[in-house]
Amino acid sequence: MFERLRAAVNAALDAAMPPSDWRDLAGQMRRAAVEGRAALMQLREALTRTERELAAERRELAAAQRRGGLAEGIGDRETVEVAQRFAAKHAERVAVLEQKLAAQQAELALAQRDVDEMVARGE
Numbered sequence: 001m002f003e004r005l006r007a008a009v010n011a012a013l014d015a016a017m018p019p020s021d022w023r024d025l026a027g028q029m030r031r032a033a034v035e036g037r038a039a040l041m042q043l044r045e046a047l048t049r050t051e052r053e054l055a056a057e058r059r060e061l062a063a064a065q066r067r068g069g070l071a072e073g074i075g076d077r078e079t080v081e082v083a084q085r086f087a088a089k090h091a092e093r094v095a096v097l098e099q100k101l102a103a104q105q106a107e108l109a110l111a112q113r114d115v116d117e118m119v120a121r122g123e
Contacts, residue, residue: 029118036115043111047104054097061090 068083 029121033115033118036111036118040108040111040115043104043108047101047108050097050101050104054094054101057090057093057097061087061094064090 064083064087068080068087071077071079071083
């Protein structure tokens with residue numbers, strides 16, 4: 001019974017897609033895998049840029065906090081307030097970049113799985 005079912009499915013597939021279309025499909029799959037790998041490279045580059053931006057913002061936050069502490073130590077209230085405003089802005093930017101980085105990492109992982117699946121199917 002299963003042999004007849006398998007033969008019927010194979011016959012239907014053969015009728016729906018002639019052999020030349022299979023070669024075309026294989027070519028399309030290879031191109032999709034190449035495009036997927038290129039997209040992965042772009043995602044990794046964007047992730048690296050975000051990591052650099054985040055590191056820079058963290059340094060700026062630390063500097064603003066340090067300046068505020070120094071100003072407070074000498075009793076310069078005006079400089080303390082300015083430093084606190086800058087620290088708040090940098091802290092907000094750090095939070096946004098951390099969220100962006102997490103989203104990019106998740107997107108990269110998803111894209112990597114998709115490409116791995118395409119490559120596995122193409123082999």
